[in-house]
Amino acid sequence: MLKKIPASEATLGMFLQSLEGSWLSHPFWKTKFVLADPADLAALKASGVPAIWIDVSKGCDVAPPLPVSAPVEAPQVEVVAAPAPGPAPAPVPPEPRACFEDELSRASQVLNRSRLAVTALFNEARLGKAIDAEVCLPIVGEIASSLARNPSAFLSLARLKTRDDYTYMHSVAVCGLMVALARHMGLPDEQAREAGLAGLLHDVGKMQMPLEVLNKPGALTDSEFKVMRSHPERGWELLKDGAKVPPVALDVCLHHHEKIDGTGYPHKLAGDQISLMARMGAVCDVYDAITSTRPYKAAWDPAGSLQRMAQWKGQFDPIIFQAFVKSVGIYPTGTxxxxxxxxxxxxxxxxxxxxxxxxxxxxxxxxxxxxxxxxxxxxxxxxxxxxxxxxxxxxxxxxxxxxxxxxxxxxx
Structure with a gap:
């Protein structure tokens, strides 16, 4: 049974079903979990979230009020000095950095779970169903956690795709690249969440493309390329009718193919007309595309791809591109x-x-x-x-x- 209570009444052992307000203001990458960590409870109460929904069939309920009894005369007690307070509890340390080899195994499991989730999500989009952004949060959260432990492991594995799963795994990889870039640029955690979600959803419009065009092994004709160039707008249409899709994800979906010099599409935006997140998305999208094996081309090596991208004057924001190079490495894994x-x-x-x-x-x-x-x-x-x-x-x-x-x- 679900019950809505003030966030201030939350206690350890409660099953957190959902939180009131925008999910971007929440202190967690996920919802629907048992509040078992005192640090999570403290973060919830300090977040400003006004109310929460708990499932009392899966966790603790609110304690019943104490019964009111008749007043009694207070007994006399001896007054003693209170003991000196002990040291404050140590803050919960961040997740320790893992060595590359150890994180590879965990990152592989995250990728496999992400592949299944994104495939199911995008197949729903192929049927024309609206996207529920909240179901993406566990994916973004797991990817972000792997990146926190060791970014090289996840980003390197995400680059390795087969021709068959490119469409789905490209979105997973861009999610990781966006989170890594946002963190490297020093953006606050809330914006890192937005960046990851935007990366995960940026190409959802390709689910509205004809499969014979999307998976064509050769060069596209002019008419086929025109169809493919419509995917940002088709994706925006899918997302605008979705549930809890933040404006940033809509913007990156629509404008990740814009170029700084104004020659991109669909709106030929230039310079500062393109948002920060869309400029980030443009770099992450292209890098993963050219370093991946696709139906019509073999992958380029990582460092060679960065070298080529640096020569494409007018395509990327130079400051963001420099930050991106630092986030993946001058010599990325596999070079x-x-x-x-x-x-x-x-x-x-x-x-x-x-x-x-x-x-x-x-x-x-x-x-x-x-x-x-x-x-x-x-x-x-x-x-x-x-x-x-x-x-x-x-x-x-x-x-x-x-x-x-x-x-x-x-x-x-």
Whole structure:
């Protein structure tokens, strides 16, 4: 049974079904859970949320009022000094950073759950049904938690897609890229939530595209391209009739193909006419698209993609693009690099303290032209004299499956 109570009456053990007011003002990435953590209870009471709905069949109910009894004469008691207060409880620490290898397994599980959820959500959109943004919150929350533990793991795995699941997993990947970029830019948590949700929903209009056009393995004709260019507006139409879809998600859906120089679509907006979030969405959308295997093209390598994007003058906000490069790394995971010694290596994980000194796996000698025993090397470790002198295009070496150097369980 559901019961509405003031947020001030919340207690541990209650099953939180929903919160009054805009979900963007809530202190949680999710709803529908048992209040078991004192930190969550404190955050709820400090959030300003006026009221909550609890399910008393799944958790505790409000304590009944104490019975009123006849007044009695108060007994005389000895007055003693109150004991000195003990130390204040320590604040709940943030989730500790996980090592790359440990987080890969958890990130893979998050991706699998996200794939199922987004596939179901988008199939509903394909049938013309309105989107309920609240069902997206657990997806955004899990992705954000994985990014907090180790951003390299989730972002790297999200880049690996098959041609068949690109449409759905592209939205999951852009969600992660948007959250990571928002955090790197120092945006408050509320805006990071909005960014992630907007990334998850930005391409929902593609569900209204004909499948023969959406999945065409070759180049589109002019008429087919015109149809595809309508997906931002078709997505906006789906979202505007949805439940609890914030304005930011609507804006990013409609304008993530606008360009700073005004040559984008659908409205040819330019410069500051494009919102901050839409400019962020434009960068994240393109990066994931060109680094992914799609029905009509093979993936470009991550660092090479950043290099090409940097040359597309007038397409991206330069300040946002610079921040994006720092959020994914100058040499993103999976990049083939040449070391000062002449050896080749694949980047495994970013080093937040030094973007030019990631962890790499060395596997090939350019001097001998032969493979060498694989070695994991932290270029930021004290005493390490090795350094990166530049990226190497994988196609120049005919190397295949470079991702196996950092991903122990590659998808076939």
């Amino acid at each position: 083939l690099v040449r070391l000062q010694s002449g050896r080749l290596a694949v980047v495994v994980e970013q080093n937040p303290a030094s973007l030019i000194s990631p962890r790499v796996r060395v596997f090939f000698s350019t001097k001998s032209g032969m493979p060498i025993p694989v070695q994991l090397l932290d270029l930021a470790a004290p005493g390490t004299s090795e350094r990166i002198v530049g990226r190497e295009p994988p196609e120049n070496w005919n190397f295949g499956r470079l991702d196996e150097f950092w991903n122990p369980n590659p998808r076939r």
